[in-house]
Amino acid sequence: TQLLEQSPQFLSIQEGENLTVYCNSSSVFSSLQWYRQEPGEGPVLLVTVVTGGEVKKLKRLTFQFGDARKDSSLHITAAQPGDTGLYLCAGGLNTNAGKSTFGDGTTLTVKP
Amino acid sequence: ETGVTQSPTHLIKTRGQQVTLRCSSQSGHNTVSWYQQALGQGPQFIFQYYREEENGRGNFPPRFSGLQFPNYSSELNVNALELDDSALYLCASSADRDYGYTFGSGTRLTVV
Numbered sequence: 001t002q003l004l005e006q007s008p009q010f011l012s013i014q015e016g017e018n019l020t021v022y023c024n025s026s027s028v029f030s031s032l033q034w035y036r037q038e039p040g041e042g043p044v045l046l047v048t049v050v051t052g053g054e055v056k057k058l059k060r061l062t063f064q065f066g067d068a069r070k071d072s073s074l075h076i077t078a079a080q081p082g083d084t085g086l087y088l089c090a091g092g093l094n095t096n097a098g099k100s101t102f103g104d105g106t107t108l109t110v111k112p
Numbered sequence: 113e114t115g116v117t118q119s120p121t122h123l124i125k126t127r128g129q130q131v132t133l134r135c136s137s138q139s140g141h142n143t144v145s146w147y148q149q150a151l152g153q154g155p156q157f158i159f160q161y162y163r164e165e166e167n168g169r170g171n172f173p174p175r176f177s178g179l180q181f182p183n184y185s186s187e188l189n190v191n192a193l194e195l196d197d198s199a200l201y202l203c204a205s206s207a208d209r210d211y212g213y214t215f216g217s218g219t220r221l222t223v224v
Contacts (some may be wrong), residue, residue, distance in 0.1 A: 004154075035215075042116070042202050042215030043155070088154050095210040098145035099168050102154030 003027075004089055004103035012109040016078055021106040023089035024071045030094050032072050034063055037086040037105070046074075048097065079110045116205050116216035124222045125193050133188045133219045137205030143167070144186040145213065146178060147202040155202055161186055162209055190221075198223045 007022045023032070031050045035043035047056050049065035049072065056063045060083075062075040076083055086107050090100035117136040125131050137144050143162045147155035157170035161180035175191040184205070190197055200220050204213040 040217065042204070042217050044215070045212055048212065090154070096160075096168075097211075098143055098160050098204060098206055098209060098213050099157055099170075101157070102147075104152070104154045 004091055004101055006087075006089060006103035006106050008106060009104070010107050010109075012111065013079055015080055015110055015112050017110075018075070018077050019079055019108070020073055020075045021087055021108070022071065022073050023091075023103055025091060026070065027091070027093075028069050029091035030069075031097060032065055032069070032089060032091045033097055033100060034072070034074055035088040035090065037088060043088055050095075076108075079108075081110045081112050084108060084110050116203055116214050118201075118203050118216035118219050120219060121217070122220045122222075124224060127193055127195060127223055129193050130189065130191045131193060131221060133190075133201050133203075133221070135186045135188070135203030135205070135216060137184050137186065137203075138214050141205035141207050141214075142184050143206040143209050143211075143213075144180055144184065145204045145206075146186070146188050147204065148172075148197075149200040149202055149218070151199070158188070160209075167209065193223045195223050197221065 034046045037043040052067045052069045054065045060077045086105045088105045090102040092100045145160040146158040149155040159169040180186045200218040202218045204215045206213045
């Protein structure tokens with residue numbers, strides 16, 4: 001069974017700081033997704049990466065897929081309180097993202 | 113367009129009982145995946161339905177079963193409930209298996 005390990009588990013920072021969270025596995029994934037989940041809600045897809053070494057940017061968020069497609073990182077620049085939430089990575093062995101394996105997430109708190 | 117709707121939002125059941133959870137997929141979506149998310153953990157894949165047929169199953173016992181209807185809405189049934197079945201149950205739908213998935217807000221099941 002492939003495992004996705006996310007670090008750190010918890011992160012609390014001040015508004016305006018930069019941060020990076022990580023998603024690591026010993027397995028190779030065909031695709032990897034990053035989601036953000038708020039309390040009482042389902043995960044919301046932020047990005048899908050499929051090519052080793054791929055970098056995608058979404059406003060202040062930068063996502064990178066490792067060259068070997070075993071790991072990924074999410075970097076947030078100038079964090080804002082609205083970025084607070086649970087960040088989940090999920091990987092699939094094929095392109096069917098509906099059967100993904102999820103990590104346990106990083107809980108991010110951005111203080112004003 | 114409407115998103116993914118799950119019902120009920122909260123449910124309390126007694127150990128040994130049976131429960132049915134419902135999911136109305138987003139308009140135009142023919143694929144539904146169900147996930148179980150225990151407190152403090154990432155979602156775990158239960159099974160997927162594609163055009164009314166089961167299309168893959170995670171590591172869950174047979175007392176977890178499902179259905180997808182001609183309008184692509186779906187049900188998750190759990191028999192002989194156990195205390196460990198207490199979790200947030202998430203439904204996610206997609207326009208096709210390899211497309212992006214939209215999650216509902218989930219059903220919070222508590223087994224006492």
